Amino acid sequence: MRVVILGNGGHARACLDAWDPASQLEPVGYLAPEPGDVLGLPHLGTDAQLAELMAGGLTAAFVALGSNHLRSQLTSRALAVGFRLVTVLAPTAVVGATAAVGAGSVVMHRAVLGAKARVGEGSIINTGATIDHDCVIGDFVHIAPGVNLAGTVTVHDRAMIGIGASVVPGVTIGADAVVGAGAVVLHDVPAGRTVVGVPAEER
Numbered sequence: 452m453r454v455v456i457l458g459n460g461g462h463a464r465a466c467l468d469a470w471d472p473a474s475q476l477e478p479v480g481y482l483a484p485e486p487g488d489v490l491g492l493p494h495l496g497t498d499a500q501l502a503e504l505m506a507g508g509l510t511a512a513f514v515a516l517g518s519n520h521l522r523s524q525l526t527s528r529a530l531a532v533g534f535r536l537v538t539v540l541a542p543t544a545v546v547g548a549t550a551a552v553g554a555g556s557v558v559m560h561r562a563v564l565g566a567k568a569r570v571g572e573g574s575i576i577n578t579g580a581t582i583d584h585d586c587v588i589g590d591f592v593h594i595a596p597g598v599n600l601a602g603t604v605t606v607h608d609r610a611m612i613g614i615g616a617s618v619v620p621g622v623t624i625g626a627d628a629v630v631g632a633g634a635v636v637l638h639d640v641p642a643g644r645t646v647v648g649v650p651a652e653e654r
Contacts, residue, residue, distance in 0.1 A: 455495060471540060474540070610628045616636065618630070628645070634646060
């Protein structure tokens, strides 16, 4: 299946680097306001060309933007035109047999999803992150490199868990919340709040 990439920054390059050549998904070009270095893919225009590409028979897309909010917005545009969102699973990722990953999400190199873990749509499970059993990750979440989520953690939509953070079992991270890099989260984090430190406290 031929796929157009939406985005041309570092996250787009990281996603393409994680692309499994055995997946039968073929990136054929990218859309972005300006040309950039997207590992040799051609620049096909901007998101204003989505309808034109759809009319030309290109019906699958992957939104490769690091910002949770921008990724959500551009995903909505692509879906409104009729694009199907693909899921990217790096060949070195470990996805449990009972885990599930939603459309438009990416699971990067060496990330692990445990038994019955659930990842929503448009989310990023970044390099080396571990999502243990029965975790629930919402839509357009970013789990940064090296994050460790113990079992039964819930992360709501558009939350950001910073690089190297750890979350103990059963904790809930609210929508749009931010957990700082290296934080150790022992208690629930309300929606829209930012916590940092060891143990994590609201800033």
